[in-house]
Amino acid sequence: MQPNPPLSILPVDSDRLLAIAQKWGTPTYVYVESLIRQRCQKLKSLFPDLPVSWLYAVKANDNPHIIRIISGEGFGFDTVSYEEVLLCLKLGTDPKDIFYTENNMTDAEMHGAAKAGVILNVGSLGRLRSFCEAYPGSECSIRVKPDISDGHHAKVDTGNQDSKFGIRLDLIPEATRIAADFGVRIRGIHAHIGSGIQEPENILAEIEVLLKSSAGLQDLAFINFGGGIPIPYRHDEAPFDLDRFADLASGRLKAFIATTEKPVTFFFEPGRWVVGPAGILLTQVNTVKDQGRKVFLGTDTGFNHLLRPALYDAYHEVVNISEHTGKTSRTYHIAGNICESGDMLGLDRALPESSPGDYLAICDTGAYGMTMASQYNRRALPAEVLITSKGYHKTIRKRKTPEETVKDLFKETGLTAALKSETP
Ligand SMILES: Cc1ncc(COP(=O)(O)O)c(C=O)c1O
Structure with a gap:
């Protein structure tokens, strides 16, 4: 089991990250x-x-x-x-x-x-x-x-x-x-x-x-x-x-x-x-699932947004920024929402007991995070938010809605007609 990481590893206060997650939604990359x-x-x-x-x-x-x-x-x-x-x-x-x-x-x-x-x-x-x-x-x-x-x-x-x-x-x-x-x-x-x-x-x-x-x-x-x-x-x-x-x-x-x-x-x-330590990927837990030998925390991001764990078996610390005090630790596999079994963001991680709705901060993701992201499974890319040196929060990339994502695909591929079978 990996040790429960201390909140002090975050490059900014967890309350600030929580406020960004609540205002901008997730998944969102945050840079300091x-x-x-x-x-x-x-x-x-x-x-x-x-x-x-x-x-x-x-x-x-x-x-x-x-x-x-x-x-x-x-x-x-x-x-x-x-x-x-x-x-x-x-x-x-x-x-x-x-x-x-x-x-x-x-x-x-x-x-x-x-x-x-x-x-x-x-x-x-x-x-x-x-x-x-x-x-x-x-x-x-x-x-x-x-x-x-x-x-x-x-x-x-x-x-x-x-x-x-x-x-x-x-x-x-x-x-x-x-x-x-x-x-x-x-x-x-x-x-x-x-x-x-x-x-x-x-x-x-x-x-x-x-x-x-x-x-x-x-x-x-x-x-x-x-x-x-x-x-x-x-x-x-x-x-x-x-x-x-x-x-x-x-x-x-x-x-x-x-x-x-x-x-x-x-x-x-x-x-x-x-840039690596200055970036965090914020994601929200939407599912907690006991599969017998492993308990999975299911999130709203995946290897389409952070490829390093799947590509390089890379380790990133994960912190539950909603629940970090007073609760017992449990061991979780942290899973993405991509339709592949290799879509795991962390294995056997000790976290405070976590629930749907909790926000997680995936640390040290400022480098080779967003630049390696894709729209696999046709999912939109994350938003990006900058915490400026003056202390305010600035959107530096908007997240598309699912509807915009599909509309743009039609635009880029030049297909305008509704789905119908093509005769050879
Ligand atoms: C030619 C070249 N220079 C610099 C870098 C930056 O490497 P790093 O981010 O590990 O400093 C890379 C990354 O692979 C590279 O290919």
Whole structure:
């Protein structure tokens, strides 16, 4: 049985969350602006004497309001699709502050990115060649595969030997040859070894690999060490020691600067660490069901809204914010409302005795929550509410009604007529 989590793990008062659930209904993602800002500021304070710049990985949470907050803290952006590039441009970001790490990019996406003037980070020799042919005399960056394996789950381990991402280290000379043939300057080198890194030593090893691998790049202007800084998902788990990491990394980065003549910027591009703990998914219990060996709390959300437990067996603390005092603990499986048996949000969780109508807060869902949500089972996406730094609550995405959801499906698919059988 998992321990009953204390209310203190919530990033804001439970009464405030309860008031939001009652006013906005559920399911609703809630984000705390002041916490996002504090976390950005913490990262920015880590390397005071080094040319380090911070990019936010938009894939973690791409609500434009959230991106705007992070931009206001002086972050640029790490994007992984042309759509994310367009989103950041639309928000007024300088293209020079947008890093686009391509992955099986199409020609159309390449031309769009080149026209926009963002930093294109190329992950294969084939794409590098087609970029160089199309844009001789220009510049780009290369993503490499450092053969360092990490991440909270095999599905997000991106740096290992068999990963689809990045150019093999032994092919870097070939990459520089291709670029030189077309007068393209490789301005940067990048790697991202995984999301939710488990062993801090692995980031240090990756830093070492990139510093060494950059030696053959004549036009080097930056080295990007990727994202992956982990957060604790269990309330009794120790957080990643950022200060220690920064101390260890600083020594190595300073030594590198001392031996290189070129001015170099170092980038990190975290997503989860910036927004994960600042988000909560609010849901309401509508069913309590004793199935003999397990008692299920049935909720109005599911893996369509929070995929991480189903996809990665990820653990998120769940707090009953309606009933948290005085009642005996019971053990529940917390189930979603999607028509699949894998739709479980938490297993064997100790909670105060819970009833239909109670609200639950699913913690640490600010990253890879809403961005991975779908409309599976034709259910609407959750609403999103921001608790602003000034303390008021602001809707940053409306939840559609079931009627609007179906109406929009008809609109998007171009079907206007009522259901009748189609003759072949
Ligand atoms: C290329 C790249 N950079 C940065 C990130 C952000 O990772 P995290 O949210 O773990 O910091 C990811 C996430 O998978 C990524 O693929």
